[in-house]
Amino acid sequence: MSSPAPARPQSDGSGSRVLLWVAIVLTLALLVWMSVFTVQRNPYVSDVSRNKISKSRFIEECKTKFDEFATTVGKSQNATFDTEYDPISLVKGTVANPQTPGWLLSSQVTVSRAGLGSQPVPFACQSDAKGVVSLVQGAQGQ
Structure with a gap:
């Protein structure tokens, strides 16, 4: 056992x-x-109480303004323009306006047209003390 x-x-x-x-x-x-x-x-830190609009909303409205401008120019030339934004340059290019409440954005957008190449185009936006966004470069006459 x-x-x-x-x-x-x-x-x-x-x-x-x-x-x-x-x-x-x-x-x-x-x-x-x-x-x-x-x-x-956080790159989207916003001082909404001072600038009346958040940084991320300002960037989106600025892109919308430029897209509207590109559409208007395209219609005048019987063409359609495609825009492509670099998110990093948009965030880095957006700063609080040091003199008055609001944001400033200076960046580039790649604009392309069917049959033609694409090219970078500088543009700039700003918001005023009420939070209203306007395109200030690339949209002469607005």
Whole structure:
């Protein structure tokens, strides 16, 4: 007859639970740190109370104004222009106006026409103290 195998000591799992809780706490701490880091470096930070319009809404309205301008010019030439914006240059090109409430944007848009190549076109927008956005470059006569 063979002898019984030696009994293994029974573990209650407390070491595993402690390790699990440490992992959970470290994960939460990392998530909180990442959230704080991201919020502090948010490129869309806006001073809406001063500028009367958020930075992201200003950028979208500025793009809309330029698209309307390109459509108007295209109709006068019996052509359709396609516009393509670089999001990074839009965000970096938008700054708060230091002299009056509002935003200033100076960037480039790539304009293309069917059958012809594309070319970068500079444009600029500004918003006034009431939050009204206007195109100030690339739209002579507006």
